[in-house]
Amino acid sequence: MLLELDKINVYYEKKTPVFGAPQKLHALKDVSLSVEKGEIVTIVGESGCGKTTLGKVITGLLKPASGKIAFNGIDVYSCMPWDYKKYRAAVQFVQQDSYAALNPARTIYQSLYYPIRKRLGMRRDLKEKIGDLLRLVELTPPEQFLKKYPHQLSGGQRQRVLLARALSMSPELIVADEPISMIDVSLRFAMLELFRRLNRELGITIIYITHDLSTARCVAQNGRMYVMYFGECVECGRTEDILSKPRHPYTQALLTAVPVPDPHIEKHKPEPPLRSLEAAHDGEGCCFKQRCLYADEACGQGKIGYCEEDGRIVLCRKAKELPQWDIANLIK
């Protein structure tokens, strides 16, 4: 196993009025996740469910309050400093906001030069290496981009520079956080294809974070998917299985919320199993109980355990008795 997260918990301090005890926001609740070498895994869920927080935990940018992270079988928070250094280089994060992630006062050459010099040391062929990186992310000819500043590039080109910077560390795993959300729709497919090519040709493992189920399917058709809700992982399984036979009521609601261009399919798609559209969760019991059509009194008590069947993991105590969905054609 390349990466294993076990029961990760993250808290943020909430801004409170001047008086009163500081409140805590439980951003990740007992999240467990595992990724095999060479896999493409997607993490999906609505805004604020904790996707970026999970991405930061995976890449070591945020230390969880509790839980274990193992990379190549080594616990990253109790290992030797050189193993930790290796892990930080081998796991790279491509941020959502490419504008904020690049120093506006540095040219693209400078942005790539410092990390690559740090890794390889002072060498004569660093400029060539930077050119190779830019070619790898399809910014060609590289000479056209080296002297430019981030504001002189388009959103898509900036994302590719970020990806080139991540690749300069020769990573084993790249966590891409909504890498196409700021890119023009017409250019999105090319960016997604680039991630797939890096996975296929260089064997780089990819964790793709998104709220968009159709791009998740496009990137990780043969991979696995984790569905998150309110800081918890509510469903996990093969991408195709989850998109065609969602088991958790939240996944079902998420899938029915995607507009379908085909009016025939749109007309016949099932109703979302919701009794309320308001997202609220008071801590006890299931995180989805207020909105779930099937929730009963027992769903509001104690801790809900995972139900596992045929490689599918669902955080729902009624997972086995709920109506089975088969909506293979809904998400293209």
Ligand SMILES: Nc1ncnc2c1ncn2[C@@H]1O[C@H](COP(=O)(O)OP(=O)(O)OP(=O)(O)O)[C@@H](O)[C@H]1O
């Ligand atoms: N630095 C922070 N301080 C306090 N609260 C934070 C901080 N970062 C995130 N949060 C809160 O933690 C929760 C999870 O945030 P996160 O950014 O991980 O969500 P997300 O799923 O990535 O959302 P989006 O899809 O909008 O990017 C949110 O309620 C957010 O407001």
Ligand SMILES: [Mg+2]
């Ligand atoms: Mg985010």
